[in-house]
Amino acid sequence: MELVELLILCFFLVLGLYGLDAYRREQRRRFILKERMPKELQSARLALSESYISTDAPRKMHGALDQFYRLTDGVHVLVDTKTRDQQRVYRKDIVQLSVYSLILRRNGYKVANYGYVRAVSPEGINYIKTPLLNDEETVWEYDRTEQVLSKKVTPMAAEHKGMCASCPQQINCDQWRFASGQ
Amino acid sequence: MKKKKGYLSATTIAQRSFCEKQMILDKRFGKQETDIQRQRKERGDEEHLRHHLVARKFGTPRDSRCFIATELYGNTAPQTEALRVFRDSRLLTCLPGRLFTKVYYDVSPSIVHLMKKSPTTKKVIKFVIDRIVRRISH
Numbered sequence: 001m002e003l004v005e006l007l008i009l010c011f012f013l014v015l016g017l018y019g020l021d022a023y024r025r026e027q028r029r030r031f032i033l034k035e036r037m038p039k040e041l042q043s044a045r046l047a048l049s050e051s052y053i054s055t056d057a058p059r060k061m062h063g064a065l066d067q068f069y070r071l072t073d074g075v076h077v078l079v080d081t082k083t084r085d086q087q088r089v090y091r092k093d094i095v096q097l098s099v100y101s102l103i104l105r106r107n108g109y110k111v112a113n114y115g116y117v118r119a120v121s122p123e124g125i126n127y128i129k130t131p132l133l134n135d136e137e138t139v140w141e142y143d144r145t146e147q148v149l150s151k152k153v154t155p156m157a158a159e160h161k162g163m164c165a166s167c168p169q170q171i172n173c174d175q176w177r178f179a180s181g182q
Numbered sequence: 183m184k185k186k187k188g189y190l191s192a193t194t195i196a197q198r199s200f201c202e203k204q205m206i207l208d209k210r211f212g213k214q215e216t217d218i219q220r221q222r223k224e225r226g227d228e229e230h231l232r233h234h235l236v237a238r239k240f241g242t243p244r245d246s247r248c249f250i251a252t253e254l255y256g257n258t259a260p261q262t263e264a265l266r267v268f269r270d271s272r273l274l275t276c277l278p279g280r281l282f283t284k285v286y287y288d289v290s291p292s293i294v295h296l297m298k299k300s301p302t303t304k305k306v307i308k309f310v311i312d313r314i315v316r317r318i319s320h
Contacts, residue, residue, distance in 0.1 A: 031240035045270060046241035050234045054189060063192030066230065067237055072271045074263055081233055083226040096196035103192075108258050120229050145190055145198040148205065155202035163200065168214035169207040 038116065038127050040077070044069035047076060055106040058135070059142045065100045066118070068109075076104065078115035079127070087119040087126045095141050098133035105135075249290040253297055254308050261315045268318045 032042050047070045054062035067079040078097050097115040104111050113134075116127045133141070147153045157175035158164055167173070197205050208214070215223070251262040273279030297304040 028240045031236060043270075046237055049238050049241070050230070060189045061192065061195070062189045066234075067241070069241075070270075072267065074267050081226075081230055083222065083229050090200070092196040092200045095199045096192045099192035099195050118233075141195050141199060142190060145195045145205075148198060148202045149190075149194075149209065155206045157203045158201040166216065166219070167201070167204060168216050168219060169204050169211070172207050172211050173203055175203055 035125055040071055041069055044071045053103045055103045058139055061099055061142060063100055074110060075112050076109050077112045079118050081118040083120045085121055087121050089117045089128050089130050093117050094130055098138045101132050102135055102138045249294050253294045254311060264315055264319050
């Protein structure tokens with residue numbers, strides 16, 4: 001009789017654990033469905049979220065990444081959320097992700113040479129796969145920023161007229177592209 | 183994000199690639215924002231927080247520590263990484279594997295404690311884990 005009771009107890013214990021597991025899987029399935037995540041991220045594990053990262057070498061840089069996933073093969077992938085009217089990736093997004101990637105590699109992580117921009121717009125959510133800059137190009141971006149900030153080089157204006165259209169510094173800018181009908 | 187002296191932030195480096203002039207003007211006159219940009223920023227911050235909370239809950243936020251392997255080989259050792267890959271690709275893909283992982287996370291801190299106290303226990307466990315690592319690495 002004792003054995004039967006023990007077996008029943010074990011049965012309900014396993015059933016309970018299975019129920020909990022099934023509930024969790026269902027919640028996760030809904031999350032993935034809503035997110036429309038790429039396949040490789042669906043099986044990945046979230047390693048870091050909204051985390052502060054920094055490095056001293058090759059240059060002193062820091063940042064706060066959005067999400068960082070570890071794929072099943074051990075490689076890590078960065079995800080950065082951008083809330084915009086249009087679902088598109090700008091060069092500044094690639095630079096930002098590349099800086100995070102360099103910092104994380106310096107911290108011992110194996111990071112993929114691409115990342116995802118999680119574009120959130122009125123159309124919905126879309127994960128846009130983006131190739132990243134290599135370390136040399138990222139260091140060049142850092143050095144150029146430092147030179148501009150320390151006034152060692154003359155700052156250049158935006159490349160396209162469209163970039164100036166919504167610039168909040170229009171009033172202070174002598175190179176604002178609408179000023180002289182450029 | 184906290185400001186660290188002498189460090190350049192990823193956002194600053196990224197902004198330079200958009201417009202160097204704006205970066206300098208921001209530094210000189212302070213950051214300016216139009217109403218639309220302020221609204222967008224608020225919307226963005228809200229979305230970041232919402233997604234952070236949801237991703238932590240359902241983006242497989244389970245503890246990723248391999249306690250025993252970390253104690254035996256170190257956190258970034260190839261053996262620890264091999265065990266992590268095995269856990270993610272094999273164990274977590276089936277119910278018995280997930281149950282085993284759950285039980286493992288419950289009992290492993292006690293085993294690690296025992297290993298720290300008794301070098302003999304550590305030797306025995308290392309012998310077993312070495313064989314497992316060798317087997318799953320092939």
